[in-house]
Amino acid sequence: MTTPIPDQALICSARGCRAPAVFQLRWHNPRLHAPERRKTWLACPAHRASLGDFLDARGFLREVVPLPESPTLES
Template structure:
């Protein structure tokens, strides 16, 4: 258990993925937002952002102890 809940609305599962993204229409390259996702929703959230042509990076969520 990571203690970090998936960003997908209504999901209560532990997040295992990190999605860093930005909206280039309103944020410069230095401004990034982060969503975290469980295994079931990482593709959904990534596809949601990609459909809007938002630059994004997906990687494992690293939680320090």
């Protein structure tokens, strides 16, 4: 993932999706990364489960947290 331009919304990491992200899926591959290292995929509500299931099936998913200041999760 590239660093976004500040005035751009963060978008979902699912292929072809352009929806705003509201979740961070933090993961690591234990064969490649030190235990404390985390990589991050972003997810919209529609892709949170499928991206999480993909990572979880491989044993990579460590945590799912809301993106800070996500308007859909602030209530």
